[in-house]
Amino acid sequence: MTTEEKIFNAARIVFQKKGFAGARMQEIADEAGINKAMLHYCFKNKELLFQAVFMNAFSQLAPQINEIFNSEDSIFDKIRKFTHSYISFVMLNPYLPQFVIQEMNNNPEFVMSFLTNENRPNPTLLIAQIEKEIASGIIKTIHPKQLLMNLISMTVFPFAAQMMIKGMLQISDKEFNAMMEERKTSIAEQIINSIKR
Incomplete structure (x- = not known):
């Protein structure tokens, strides 16, 4: 090593x-x-080290997400795979969402550097697929970017606001982790049930 x-x-x-x-x-x-x-x-310094650790982790996550976005799977399967993949990844790297939020405020240039990187998660094909499945009557009419925002928000927010959620709901680390395991499937089913015809 x-x-x-x-x-x-x-x-x-x-x-x-x-x-x-x-x-x-x-x-x-x-x-x-x-x-x-x-x-x-x-x-x-610590910030440069954290940025390097973050980029290392991000370089592992982005290809997984792009593989899901660009696959031949149905929208429903992509939603299921996204929630499972993202939550699994963040449970192994729980410090990442809070760091991104902190950096968005303190160092927006760094955040933009990975959000504009050519290897970033790119939902272009997924958005086109959503539009096609709306036109085909497979899913209800919804703005594709709103659907993606819902998907991302529901998976990201509990990790980004972990301390607040644990405090409000009066749950332990163990209970929080159990709930996140549950959300790997429950978020996907909630979203799918809300959009399918």
């Missing part, structure tokens, strides 16, 4: 436990089994 791979693995563990704000470079260096000077040599 290279030094960079050790750092990425360590950073993921620490960011997952402590979040971006609570993580310390010394903890990451200790977890990686290197000294802090070596960590700073590779990554000058």
Whole structure:
């Protein structure tokens, strides 16, 4: 394993436990089994390290999403696969949605750099398919981008607002995770039932 791979693995563990704000470079260096000077040599500060970890994770998620969007599957199967794939991924990388929201406020250039990247999730073919299935009478008339916004919002929001949801609903980490497992299928079925004729 290279030094960079050790750092990425360590950073993921620490960011997952402590979040971006609570993580310390010394903890990451200790977890990686290197000294802090070596960590700073590779990554000058915590934000640059987090951005690198994020882009590494994003580069794993984007192809999965594009494979779903661009497949020959029906809209209903794509919705099911998207919710399952996205929620599974974020449960393994729970710090990512909160980091994106934080960066949208503090560093919008970074967020735009991955949202405009050629490898980003691209829903163009999916939007065309939604329009075609509306015209064919398979699904109800709905603006395709509204449908995508509903799909994304219902999957992303619980992770982005995890602390608020746990507090409001008075649920433990274990209960939250169980609910997220449930949402892998329940979100898809709610959306499908709302659009199918």
